[in-house]
Amino acid sequence: MKALVTGGxxxxxxxxxDLLVENGHSVRLFSRRPELPARFAGKDVTLFQGDLADPxxxxxxxGGMDVVYHIxxxxxTSAREAGKNVKLMERIIGxxxxxxxxxxxxxxxLTVAGIPETSPADExxxxxxxxxxxxxxxxxxxxxxxxxxxxxxxYAVVRPGFVVGPGSRPLSNLVSLIxxxxxxxxxxxxxxxxxxxxxxxxxVARALYLAGVEPDAAGQVFNxxxxxxxxxxxxxxxxxxNLGKRLRIISVPTLFLMPPSVFFDVFSGIFGVTLGxxxxxxxxxxxxxxxxxxxxxxxxxxxxFTLAQGVEELVREYRSFGASHP
Numbered sequence: 021m022k023a024l025v026t027g028g029x030x031x032x033x034x035x036x037x038d039l040l041v042e043n044g045h046s047v048r049l050f051s052r053r054p055e056l057p058a059r060f061a062g063k064d065v066t067l068f069q070g071d072l073a074d075p076x077x078x079x080x081x082x083g084g085m086d087v088v089y090h091i092x093x094x095x096x097t098s099a100r101e102a103g104k105n106v107k108l109m110e111r112i113i114g115x116x117x118x119x120x121x122x123x124x125x126x127x128x129x130l131t132v133a134g135i136p137e138t139s140p141a142d143e144x145x146x147x148x149x150x151x152x153x154x155x156x157x158x159x160x161x162x163x164x165x166x167x168x169x170x171x172x173x174x175y176a177v178v179r180p181g182f183v184v185g186p187g188s189r190p191l192s193n194l195v196s197l198i199x200x201x202x203x204x205x206x207x208x209x210x211x212x213x214x215x216x217x218x219x220x221x222x223x224v225a226r227a228l229y230l231a232g233v234e235p236d237a238a239g240q241v242f243n244x245x246x247x248x249x250x251x252x253x254x255x256x257x258x259x260x261x262n263l264g265k266r267l268r269i270i271s272v273p274t275l276f277l278m279p280p281s282v283f284f285d286v287f288s289g290i291f292g293v294t295l296g297x298x299x300x301x302x303x304x305x306x307x308x309x310x311x312x313x314x315x316x317x318x319x320x321x322x323x324x325f326t327l328a329q330g331v332e333e334l335v336r337e338y339r340s341f342g343a344s345h346p
Contacts, residue, residue, distance in 0.1 A: 021045045023232065024085040024121075026072065027092025029057055031188045032127065032180070035225030036089055037065060043229070050081050050092070073104070075111040082119040087232040088112070091127045093158075102154035109162045110169075117172030124173060125232045128163055130181040130217055130243060130310070131156040135303060140311040143179075143241045151303065153296035163241065174238040176231040180224045181217030181245040181310070184255070184330035186337035188221075195338045198259050198267060205270040208304075209277055212253030212269050215307040217245040220325035227321045236318040243310045246323040252304060258328060262335035274305050 023040050027033035028049045037060060040047050047065045049056065056067045070077030072094050082088060090112065096102040109126075116124060134147030166175040184191065198206065227244050231237045253269055260267035315321040 021086045021233065022048065022084060023087045023089060024048045024050060024068075024081055025089045025091060026050045026078065027090075027127075029053065030092065031185075032183065032221055032224055032228070033089070033091040034059060034187065035222050036091065036228050039225055039229040041065060043233075048081060048085060050078065072108060075108050078108065079111060079115045079119070082112070082115055082121055084120060086120075086122045088116075088121050088124045089127075089228060089232060090124060091228070096154040096158055099154060102158040105158045106161045106165070109165050113165060113169055116170065121173050123176065123232060123238065124166070124170070125176045125178065125228055126162060126166060127228065128159045128177050128179045128241075129156060130179045130245070131303075132160045132163060132179060133243060133310070134299075135306050135308070136310075139307065140309040141243070142311045143243050143314060149299055149302055151296050151299050153300070156296070167239075176237040176239070177241040178224070178228050178231050179241065179243050180227075181219045181243075181308075183221050183224055184218055184327060184334065185221030185325075186333045188334070191334055192338050192341075195259055195263070195335055198256065199263050199265055202256075202260050202263075202265050202267040205268040206256065207270040207272050208252065208256070209272055209274055209301055210305045211271045212256060213251050214305050215249055215309055216252050216255065216304070217308045217310055218248050218250055218255065218327050218330070219244050219246040219323070220327075220330045223321075223323055223325050226324070227315060227319060230319040230321055234319050240314065240318060242315045242319065242321075243312060244315060244321075245310045245312060246325070246327065247312060248323070248327045249309075250327045255327065255331065258331040259335060262332055274301060277301055 023045055025037055028037045029051055037047050041063045048068050049065050050068050050070055052071050068081040072092055093105050131151045134151050135149035136145040137148045138145055163177055257267055
């Protein structure tokens with residue numbers, strides 16, 4: 021199989037490329053970089069230099085590919101910027117048939133499911149609270165486009181939860197924050213006791229790989245969580261433990277945070293930015309439990325990695341880069 025991967029040098033994508041190569045597939049890596057990353061040297065990976073901001077370069081890269089793994093995205097800092105990601109998906113869908121692509125696999129987000137009405141929630145459970153930030157809105161619109169307009173090819177959508185593991189700059193920044201300020205206190209809504217939808221990055225990569233090769237994945241959406249049943253405080257405490265640092269979580273009552281979060285939502289809207297802070301406040305203080313039965317049945321996927329593994333690998337990588345400086 022010949023696979024095009026966008027975002028293949030990033031947190032999730034590099035692990036997808038690894039799996040494709042390990043399973044005997046040929047990869048075309050779409051990247052702005054002029055050279056192939058050392059990680060893929062000597063492997064069946066060829067570089068196609070392009071930019072997601074230039075849709076024509078993406079369409080050119082699709083020629084002769086069997087499967088497109090669309091993992092990369094432009095930054096979603098405003099409605100206008102998020103809209104570029106949606107427009108790119110429209111262009112990609114329009115080219116699938118003529119490019120000879122058999123299937124497109126899209127990385128969405130579990131935030132599209134919002135706060136579900138019932139728990140555990142499956143892919144068809146309607147949301148009780150809809151998240152309307154730019155990132156989630158663009159993912160939601162792309163899911164709709166795929167389900168309504170794909171012709172002459174197949175699609176599969178994977179919605180990862182909160183992805184943990186090595187390779188993420190934002191997570192490394194969080195480790196740095198806890199290393200510096202954990203003993204003083206890290207404020208968190210409520211007590212951080214709500215169950216969070218964690219999933220290991222390599223588990224996400226495996227689900228994505230399977231979504232591109234398993235026949236039963238065609239036309240399906242998959243919620244993806246690790247089934248760990250851990251809370252936000254478990255996650256933060258795990259980072260502190262691996263750092264050998266004390267952690268004090270400062271519980272901030274939700275009622276105190278709701279008025280300013282509503283204000284920021286309204287104020288940011290003046291500048292064309294949708295933060296969705298008030299909805300996310302409810303999101304991180306609600307138990308989020310999802311059924312992964314569909315991924316088990318149709319992909320043969322099951323969680324292989326624990327939260328503890330993901331945190332340990334994250335902190336180990338952080339230390340290996342000497343990241344305790346700004």
